[in-house]
Amino acid sequence: MPRILIVDDEPGIRTLLSLAFRRAGYEVKTASSPFKAMEICAAEPFDAVLSDVEMPGMDGHCLVRWISDKFPKMRSVLMSSLDVECTECPFANRCHMLRKPFRPQEAVAVLDNVLQR
Secondary structure, X not given: OOEEEEEOOOHHHHHHHHHHHHHOOOEEEEEOOHHHHHHHHHHOOXXXXXXXXXXXXXOHXXXXXXXXXXXXXXXXXXXXXXXXXXXXXXXXXXXXXXXXXXXXXXHXXXXXXXXXX
């Protein structure tokens, strides 16, 4: 069972995505901030992180850079309604963008695809 960490400062989004991923057979943990996500990642292994880009204190890009440095095998998917890309990042091939708004099933499909690569 793949293990994922969902990071978003909005509780409703965390809950909705958690339910969708659990139904799809994933083991799910959530974090309300990138700082909490870093703490959780340091304590437990994950196959992937699904993170919002825009959050108070630290954005999703910084979180993914930290994850890429500390856990190079972990895959990343960023969620954003902004027109942002990760093409300039040295780990762009391991980070994917999911454009908001999306249906929870779309997020599951994207992460399924990312983990199968």
